[in-house]
Amino acid sequence: MTAPFKTRITELYGIRLPIVASGLMWLADPVYVAAVARAGLIGFMTAASFPDVPALRAGIRRCRELAQGKPFGVNIMIRVSRDGSDRVNPLIDAVIEEGVKFVETAGNNPEAYIRRLKDAGITVLHKVPGVLRYVKKAESLGADAVTVIGAEAGGHPGVEPVGSIVAGAAAARSVKIPVILAGGLGTGEQLVAALALGAEGVAMGTRFLVSEEIWAHxxxxxxxxxxxxxxxxxxxxxxxxxxxxxxxxxxxxxxxxxxxxxxxxxxxxxxxxxxxxxxxxxxxxxxxxxxxxxxGVVFADRIEPLAAIVDRLETEARAAMHRLQGLYQPST
Ligand SMILES: Cc1cc2nc3c(=O)[nH]c(=O)nc-3n(C[C@H](O)[C@H](O)[C@H](O)COP(=O)(O)O)c2cc1C
Structure with a gap:
């Protein structure tokens, strides 16, 4: 089947659908992220879930084996550790040395790290809450794309959460780099809505938590x-x-x-x-x-393989596109 959507995000990652499976603390492990890759999306393994750098390196190798040549990435949380030690640069050393091509950063200002990653030829997606000054900052720091998190999101929606429908539309109007929208998104119809708002992809966390490949109980x-x-x-x-x-x-x-x-x-x-x-x-x-x-947990309605969830998302998105085309009647 041909790829149903073509955006700068599908091009950036070489994926079939413009859907990103963002980092999930403890849960986005090699098995899950490789399943995401095989389903034609891109997923990010959460570096912070590994006990140490050698374990992260082993995780990257395992994911590469399981992903069958499909792209995957690593999520790196930028933060100052309580004891003041540098926990971020050793992770960056590891992803560079292991030949990872895609990184998702989140958390504090990534300025000091984006340059290192870019110099190593890594594509950087930076994730920010849906506030325009952060979105613009991500662009000015050289991120290749920005994920904008709306108030509905699981995890950190920001100190002043802004609903996804406002955050996505405002972000898409204010930067030139591609915008990925996240926060409460869990259906193919919402993917189409996000594209209509001007985003070029969506990120999902909660929707995928019920996939069989997530190891949790x-x-x-x-x-x-x-x-x-x-x-x-x-x-x-x-x-x-x-x-x-x-x-x-x-x-x-x-x-x-x-x-x-x-x-x-x-x-x-x-x-x-x-x-x-x-x-x-x-x-x-x-x-x-x-x-x-x-x-968006309301959309997580069944425990099933990740690929089955992705199939449903694709079917829903195609139907939504079809329905919209039927509603549009350009004057002759
Ligand atoms: C269980 C869970 C764990 C998460 N852990 C992380 C994390 O470690 N790092 C991170 O950048 N984002 C994390 N997030 C946020 C997701 O990457 C993503 O931005 C968010 O889930 C998108 O919104 P949604 O949950 O409405 O799909 C987490 C989200 C969930 C639901």
Whole structure:
């Protein structure tokens, strides 16, 4: 079958559909990212999920084996570690030395890192919240493309979240580099809507969490399948680290802590440590953790192979295009 969509994003990555599977802490491992690649999309393995740099290198090699020659990338979170040590450059050394061609950066200002990556011939996608000054900054720093995150997104939608429909349209009008829209997107119809807004691709996280290739416990995926569009909430605004997560008992407890005056940041930190989330993915006991999840969870309606989800997205997108063409009646 010929590629149904051609945008600068499909060209940039050499993929069939303009859909990116963004980094997912603990979950975007070689098995998942290679399944994304084989399904004709591009996915990014989350560097921070690996215990150390040698494990990341081994993960890159494993993903390459499983991806059967299809493109894949690595997600690198730019952040200053609490002890002040440089955790980012060793990751960049590893991706360069392992011959990775595509990197997704997120988090703090990537200025110091984009140049290194570009000099090594790596294509850089930088991900920002849907606020124009960040979108423009990504372009000015030399990113090849920018992912714009709307308020509906799982993970970090930004300190002042802006809904995807505004964020995507505004971003597409303000930069020349291709824009990828994310946040609440989980259907082929939404892909077409994003393209209509001026984006050249979409990124999805939440929609793919129920794929069979995600290693997390089945009880977690079943909870997502049963979840509605109101089953997520924003938290950690008090720490200016806003996150959207599944409504769980653990999240309600953190929100209660945030209401105390003054906010006890040190008291909150142990509850939001990544290892708490990883344990819940392992056990399926979701009530005991803060688990990133977007409003688009409403579209995650079935546990099935990643390729089946992608097939459905493609079928939906084709139908949406067809329907729109039927609605358009240019005057003669
Ligand atoms: C479970 C989960 C874990 C995530 N972990 C990361 C991460 O480690 N690094 C990152 O850049 N983004 C992370 N994100 C954000 C996603 O990459 C993506 O931007 C977001 O999921 C898009 O919105 P959506 O969830 O509405 O599809 C995570 C999202 C989810 C749902």
């Amino acid at each position: 089945r009880a977690y995926k079943e909870r997502l399948v049963g979840a509605s569009e109101t089953d997520t909430t924003l938290l950690l605004q008090s720490m200016r680290n806003t996150q959207r997560a599944l409504k769980t008992a653990h999240v309600a407890m953190i929100q209660q802590l945030e209401k105390t005056e003054p906010v006890d940041t040190a008291g909150i930190l142990p509850h939001i440590m990544g290892t708490v989330g990883r344990k819940a993915y392992e056990s399926g006991d979701v009530e005991k953790a803060m688990l990133s999840c977007g409003q």
